[in-house]
Amino acid sequence: MGLANAIRKMIDDIKKLYESDKSSLDPSALISKWLGSNGVLKSYLAQLRNMPGEEKKRLGQIINEIKEELNDLKLQTTRQRETNRLKVAPRDLTYSFGQLEPGFDHPVSAFHSHLARFYLAYGFSVVDGPEIETQFNNFDALNIQEHHPARDMQDTFYVEPVNVSLGELQETRDVLRTHTTAIQARVLSTARIPIKVVCFGKVYRNETEDASHQAMFHQFELLWVDRNIGLPELLSLIEESLLFLFGDNTKIRFVPKYYPYTQPSIGVQIACALCEGVGCSFCGGSGYSTVGGAGVVHPSVLERFNFDPKEITGLAFGLGSSRIAAQKAGIPKLRSLYDGDLRFLRRF
């Protein structure tokens, strides 16, 4: 018998042996016999080294297939065993559940509640909106035109059309809201002046997730629409709220920014906790870190909802609340906020 025939026979033998073991042995015995330290596969693997190219490939393929199947079986068996253990485990009916320590709010919720108390006292109402938003409310109503570079600032998640048979176009698909500013469109389309609302919620951006960037995070948004108000009132309100949040000695700075839905637009910065505004390696030398954005609502946005921008002014202010909550709680990485790990969260 030639070498090729011998190898072919060996391959047939493996298959037959495996099939017969599969039908006769229970899973754990099968795994132990074939995958164990002195298992069948190991002995065949040893022989594999001396084989010529084509046969080696074929036998290797067969061994790999069996190995994969057995590994799956091993996983299933382990899970089944675990399941059975959980099902039949004796339970302690007498456990008194005592010695309870109080639980805690999540740092983001605690921050939102804190901020809500401030604004409720100032006469602002809390509003909420859906996280699955129309493109109109999220972009177009807010003066963020399609194909404007501003849309790059907020890379978007698109929700697959609910009714695919309708053949909806991509442009009409809903999105996961990229900012809580989307609530502005909802409020402006229904409310009458004076409008004084705040909104807290989750927002979504198509970001590559790492320790400090998340595809889902939280924002806070304020909208105040009325007569005879302007940037000086907005600056005053922001300063008061930030001093309430961060303490009376906090240094606050405003810098010009660009947001399509506000003009003039400003960035809100607070002094670095370490160097207090002087500049250090922690804050990249700037001395300040940006905590939010604000501005006077763009006249195009007001006009879209039939407000006369000559008479009526809108003021808007937003904060990235996840980042601030993490900073306040001393959590170094944004990701730790959303891991549900009590070792982190119980500390605060």
Next chain:
Amino acid sequence: MDLINSVIKQFIKVTDFKALRPTLDVLGLEVKDYVENLIPPGPCHGSSGLSVDNREEVFVIETLANRGDHLSQFNVALELATKLGLDIKDPYIYEEEIPADETLVSSLSPNTLVLGIWEIETEPFSERDLKLPSLHRLNQDTHPLVLLANYVMKELGQPMHCYSARRVQPPFGAIELSNISFTALDGSTYSVNIPSIFITDSTPTSGCSRPVALAGIIGSDDSKVEIGDFHIFLESACFHPISIRRTRNSLGINSDASYYFERGVDWAIQETAVRRFLGILQTSGIRFKVKRGFKLSQNLRRQTLTLSKRDLLKQLGDLGTNPKVFDTLRKLGFDVDYDKFNETGETEVRCPSRLWFVVERPEDVIQEVMRFVDVNTIKRRPVAFKMQQGTAPAVWQTAESCRAYLNAVGFTEIITRSFFSPRDYELLKRLGFDVTDIIHVRNSCERQYAYLKSNNVLHITNAICHNLNHFIECPRVYEVTRTYSKHSGERELLSGGFSFPYVELASVRNQAGLNLDFLVNTVSGIFKWLDLHDVDLKNFTDSFFEFGSTVRINGSTVARYGVVRAEIVAELDGKRPVAYFEVYLDELSKFIDQQNKSKVDNVPKLAHSDYPPSYRDLTVELFKIVDLAAIFADLKQKNEFIADIKVIDRYVPQLSQKGSQTEDPKTYPGLCRLTIRFWFQSHERSLSNEEIDSIFDKIVTNLRAQLG
């Protein structure tokens, strides 16, 4: 954008480049980084002439999405000069008359604002002969003429493109084409399916003009300049940003040129940029011949707006009407008349061409003024409110109340992601759940990203298992979150769960009894806390739960709870059974009395001490049925230092023979032996052993009297 010291100092006198940082911040040019010594010493620097050495200072600046003008070093220098009151020096340009050649440019498409073609023939030279102030971020492997064009783009903000005169045939035109295939100079072939602007030449081809560049984005492979080409056509043009972006997006190409055009390039700078190009050739001693062909759109004119005193006062206070503001505007290239403004309360403002994509309304001019007066100096107007408390939606208030209650009974809030991971999705499919209801999410590149969670069972169970695996003894968590499904849309719910340790007890009959009483207590506690007493329970079992119950008020399901099925816990690597509950906040809010719904401030605070606890164990033998819970409560009430009482072991001899037990786990039937652990703790100090022993003795005496 990189702001380069050696380039900037051609235009303004800067003694300490690093000291510019605060001014850049105030102007909204946020500095992300400052770097020195970027360019390593190399052969190209020694002979490149002017001021290039191996020391370079660079600010890495984050420019704003609409500010194409800030991509020009000269424009930033102009703003710095205006802000700091410095003189600005224009870049050296070639000033000789350039002969016009009308045959170089043929047509303009609607979205092309300017198309200029310069035919330039130079003597051969290398990049070493060019006297450039900086080579920072310039690709020195390219043709020296392309290198020079790239330098001018960074200096003045005008992208330019070189075509080899050997390979193209004037006249050139800008035409909108679609549904054609285009091979770009990066070697890739693109199918352009949407109407896009192409630069075409007159090389005879079948049927139509030959595209030699995808306008404002990338040139074609068959028109590119190669080594040895010193006879070129230089394109300096301006295209509408939206048109460029639409094409670039549809093809997924990124280029330096498109980055500039998308943000708006000055429509009046094309000739200046070419003259700067020629100026550098001239200073470098390179001889050349040049001809010019130029066409611009009929509609180009500087934007004129009306700026009113009322608007300036409203947004900027007194600062806005200061005459210095008008000087600043003039320095920046705006045409304004302060005297007219002062007399009539408004004036017309003609805006510089470089801001055509930025300034469209009077508010945009106010933004420019605000940048230069420094927003921090605007005088604040105190916010005058009628102090009237705002309102919050019922769901929000209900959530706040529940949150306060759950914290008090030992639950910690977590926030999990809104997505099912692919692993979760596969698990649901494998377990036979209906996944057709799950909403899929794609990213902007049309790639499947994730699935929105349609329930929170997996997330809560996962969090509990994760914490158990990290040695948290009794994880108790909850979350106020939303679920998303095709049929129900978004739903606001409060969900939570826990897992407690169990001990090996040979004689326990009711295997499902685990934690159920705590689960029931927790859920019923929420309803009691919210003053909702009239609730119905209905048992159920489904693919997620065993021993499940739904809670109903007036026929509406407001909550449900149960023990998570062992299969799911095992799949999530859990080692202990998990109890889960969820409360539908939107439904529940309908039944809550408006007066009572916010109890946040009155929640009973759970005693928590910073001082260490101690314990004593006591084994007792019971000869009669007793209500242990009542006895324990009585003991706790009598002594403030008893923090907790826990049964840690139980022995029931011949329990099965008696057959008379009750299902109530709080009442112990018949003869049995219990080991009870008493925890002692003070809120003010550490208790001494003597104190604890004394209390413990009293407890023993008390129990002996009660139990006999």
